[in-house]
Amino acid sequence: MFSPEAASGADEKRADELLEGLNPVQQEAVRASEGAVMIIAGPGSGKTRTLTHRIAYLIAARKAWPSQILALTFTNKAAREMRTRVTDLVGPDAKGMWMGTFHSVFSRVLRREADKIGFSRDFSIYDTDDQERLLRELMLRQGVDAKKYTPRSIRGRISSAKNQMMTPEAYAALANDPYMEVTARLYGPYNQRLRKANAMDFDDLLAWPIRLFEQHPDVLADYQRRWRYIHIDEYQDTNKAQYLLAKLLAAEHQNICVVGDDAQSIYAFRGADIGNILSFQNDYPEATTIRLEQNYRSTQKIVRFADAIIKGNTKQLDKKLWTENDEGEPVRLMEALSERDESQKIERTIRDLHVRGGIPWKQFAVLYRTNAQSRSMEESLRRGGIPYRMVGGTSFYQRKEIKDALAYLRLAVNPSDDASLLRVINTPTRGIGGKTVDGLRRYAAEHGLSLWQAAQEPSDAGLSSRAAGAVEKFAFLVARFASKAPHTPADELAREYIQETGLLQSLRDENTPESLVRLENIHELLNAVAEFAQADSDAPRTLSEFLQEVSLVSDVDRLGEEENRVTLMTLHASKGLEFKVVFVTGMEEGLFPLAKAAQDPTELEEERRLFYVGATRAEEILYLSYARTRYRYGESTSAVRSRFLDELDGDDLMRTESGARFAPRKDRFQLPDDDGAQGGYRVEYDADGGYSYESTPAQRRAAKSGYEQMDPHYYRTSLRPDAAKPARKKKASGGERSVEYEPGVAPEAAGSDVVPGVKVVHGTFGEGKVIAIEGKGERAAATVHFPRVGQKKLKLKFARLRVIG
């Protein structure tokens, strides 16, 4: 039976020992081990620690067997660390706990129950790339314009529909604009293709378990009994499907403990619903709510600074952060001339703190809003010889060679996996080109077969004998390993198989530095397979399990503690981590907050929470930086510092580089109180360079956003108090690309005929095509594409453009 032994006095004593070292509120959270508990916990409040002790306590006090404990975390890394710590606390007894992300735990559940929902246990997990390829094909088939309705946006829509447990039929019924109609037309066929391929996308890994539980109450009852205690970390980032799963599983025992911080909700864009945490009390009326408000991580200044950030938001649970830590240093604001300047300043600062302050490299983190920002930072660090580690971007499992190798393995395990087959059928090239693949596709579609099945009978598919021969050879190779898969150790199988695919040989033949790195990467992958397979000596794990697991590995999960390097990552990836010194970079309008988010009050609040998350990663020193100009799409664009900086109170929390007090301009983004226009925000530029603005009064009240009050000259004043003197004599130096214009033609003369679409001739660049016109009168500028030099933005006032048709 699933009932633990009665606790002895010794057990209770042992359990109580686990409370030592926790503060009274944390102890209360641990002791409240029955029923529904919500722990509202600020950053750095030791929430994961509390959760860990709670689990250990349950085991030590014999309230549950480890196997009766389910802990759902946000990253695999968090689960791994929690497992290790619980084991440290209660010893080897802790084996058998279910810990992991929602996705990894429920993919394991689906594996066990696959047959009940008509899948095989070796199902593939499609990543966004696979999903988009599949959608692209379906769009082509249906004649949907893939330029107008991109596979990416369709995928996003289908994903959020699935997150909300909406069927294709339900979605179609709701469709009321062309975009939704297109999505509705693709959603059903997309699901069918997944099922045919014995594949699941990320959302299916949550949606299918819910369906499974609904259709098979006995299965649900089984898991309800199995998991007597359920813990969910980062509850504010759960979506509707995750919420439903938790609710279903907790229905029996009602022992559910969720931990979260509504102020740190930053994943709404992928369906996370902050409402889950806000309404916990409604779902479980008996629930105990505990607030962990003491911060152990950061200095007082940083904690107060973070508090000032989040005050800009309207909808937050009431929470008072405090700390007994040192007062600390004020937050430092760095202003840079350019992106390059910004990264060089950061590099110098890191070096300085490392050399003079003795702070090890791994105590530094540089955070940014978009992955694209990492490049200049990397460059500066590399130049300065500072070791760094980048999280995200093109992570290990996203590299082409790794994806190719994985596709081979996936195909052998699950031959129905069309996406994998398409990926590797001609990698390395083996004479199976587009036409041949089209032939197979057509044949497969006509007969309702998978591509793999079609490839078994290539001559029936109407291929030429040469093409058929090539396909046969490929099919034979895969088939040989597919048949070995069930009874061959995973690592042995993978090694031999990849060897024979020719993947390694083709990289060796290429013999360039890059190809040799790729070769190394594949070997690293093979080592990972071996490590995985042999991790449990009693029950060696299979290749199929490996493949499902690695599909769900995020890059943060691979972040090792042992490496002494500076960490570069997005603000999103930094959640849950902490560093002695943190740089939040790119504090500019349009970037952070992103231009699109600034238009929408809800999104703007999420950006602000993201800032809050970033700032609270810092233990001792927090730097913020922004650049006056930044490269975007290969072009230098000027930037204005982020509104977030100006929202902060006049409290002495932030200093500029020179040590001067930072004076925010609070009214910068205040909206005027006039018109009552409908619709979204619309900024219009008039001839004088002024702005006009449209919004509803409600939006205005909620958003506090707007550009019309910006004083362009304000930003030209340097932060340095001593820089009142004529600023920057420094002229455009080497790195900056400069364009020479030919002055002379009056704007009116040139302006009239230059309209988008026409061909023009330029004295230096030759013939080009006008892409766009901005501004009027003196300020008018044309974006012109020159085949030889690329895209240029030219002021019509200066550039002599002759229209030629």
Added chain:
DNA sequence: AGCATTGCACTTTTT
């Protein structure tokens, strides 16, 4: 079929 060249769209954030 396979390679090279050009054109183009792209920058949110991710399990």
Added chain:
DNA sequence: GTGCAATGCT
């Protein structure tokens, strides 16, 4: 500046 998709040449 990048990476992919379409195009065109061998």
